[in-house]
Amino acid sequence: MQLPSPIHQIHYNGKSFFIKRDDLIDPFISGNKWRKLKYILKDAASKNKKHLVTFGGAYSNHLLATASAAAKYQLKATAFVRGEEVNNEILALCKIFGLQLHFTDRESYRNKPALFEKYYGNDDEAYFIDEGGASYEATIGCAEITNELEEHFDHIFCAAGTGTTAAGLLKGINQLGLKTQLHVVTVLKGGDFIREEIAQYEQDISKLSLHIDYHFGGYAKTNKELISFIKDFSSKTGILIDPIYTGKMFYAINDLIEKKQISKDARILAIHTGGLFGIFGKIDEFDKIS
Numbered sequence: 026m027q028l029p030s031p032i033h034q035i036h037y038n039g040k041s042f043f044i045k046r047d048d049l050i051d052p053f054i055s056g057n058k059w060r061k062l063k064y065i066l067k068d069a070a071s072k073n074k075k076h077l078v079t080f081g082g083a084y085s086n087h088l089l090a091t092a093s094a095a096a097k098y099q100l101k102a103t104a105f106v107r108g109e110e111v112n113n114e115i116l117a118l119c120k121i122f123g124l125q126l127h128f129t130d131r132e133s134y135r136n137k138p139a140l141f142e143k144y145y146g147n148d149d150e151a152y153f154i155d156e157g158g159a160s161y162e163a164t165i166g167c168a169e170i171t172n173e174l175e176e177h178f179d180h181i182f183c184a185a186g187t188g189t190t191a192a193g194l195l196k197g198i199n200q201l202g203l204k205t206q207l208h209v210v211t212v213l214k215g216g217d218f219i220r221e222e223i224a225q226y227e228q229d230i231s232k233l234s235l236h237i238d239y240h241f242g243g244y245a246k247t248n249k250e251l252i253s254f255i256k257d258f259s260s261k262t263g264i265l266i267d268p269i270y271t272g273k274m275f276y277a278i279n280d281l282i283e284k285k286q287i288s289k290d291a292r293i294l295a296i297h298t299g300g301l302f303g304i305f306g307k308i309d310e311f312d313k314i315s
């Protein structure tokens with residue numbers, strides 16, 4: 026674990042900003058997934074639970090992080106995977122790390138506590154971890170990102186799926202009394218619900234700006250413009266970003282500066298939440314533009 030993660034300044038198409046490289050924390054327990062798992066794993070250990078049971082889609086960064094973390098700490102791990110049986114790069118790595126996969130139809134997948142109860146209700150060592158690691162413990166881990174900042178930033182950006190990472194960052198900003206605005210780029214369509222998700226964990230949302238128009242059609246949806254942006258960005262900075270989360274966030278940062286909604290001279294920090302294996306789910310899209 027490389028902690029605290031480094032902050033790198035980059036220059037891209039006449040703009041300059043900083044990136045908190047949480048993608049470098051660990052290759053597999055990457056980015057916000059380590060931040061989110063840290064106190065979940067502590068809680069599991071304190072309750073003597075040695076079998077992690079969690080949930081995710083077939084390209085879930087959370088599943089890979091859980092698989093790798095479980096192996097590292099000699100825990101057993103099982104995942105309910107949404108949809109019919111498939112194989113891909115992420116699931117292959119999960120299996121190498123020893124994660125047991127249960128492919129689950131979409132209907133049953135919806136009720137996660139029921140699945141847990143049905144299969145592991147009698148397993149005293151089983152520990153429920155929600156999809157994506159969403160939990161109060163996860164927000165505490167994500168709040169620690171702000172403790173690692175030694176300089177002032179006017180704006181912090183992050184991508185949001187469940188909003189747990191964003192809630193933790195906001196908690197950190199509020200606790201430390203930072204004069205920093207938190208910009209949350211939602212990657213799902215209709216991302217307004219993220220405001221309520223965040224408010225569940227952190228009541229004072231005065232420092233929150235939600236950007237809900239950078240989803241590119243919805244979760245894991247992309248288009249040529251986004252894919253071209255990612256390629257341009259990575260080829261000019263040497264920093265890989267993924268098409269599901271961080272690509273949409275960096276697109277938003279670039280766009281907001283170009284539209285002068287955010288000053289070019291402001292000090293901007295983007296949280297690189299990792300998740301680079303997401304690129305493998307979109308290889309064909311990258312092929313089309315090159």
Ligand SMILES: *Cc1c(COP(=O)(O)O)cnc(C)c1O
Pocket residue numbers: 056057058086087157184185186187188189190191267270271298299300301
């Ligand atoms: C899971 C993930 C997110 C979303 O985090 P939430 O806490 O669910 O909002 C953002 N970026 C990357 C790279 C991820 O893997």
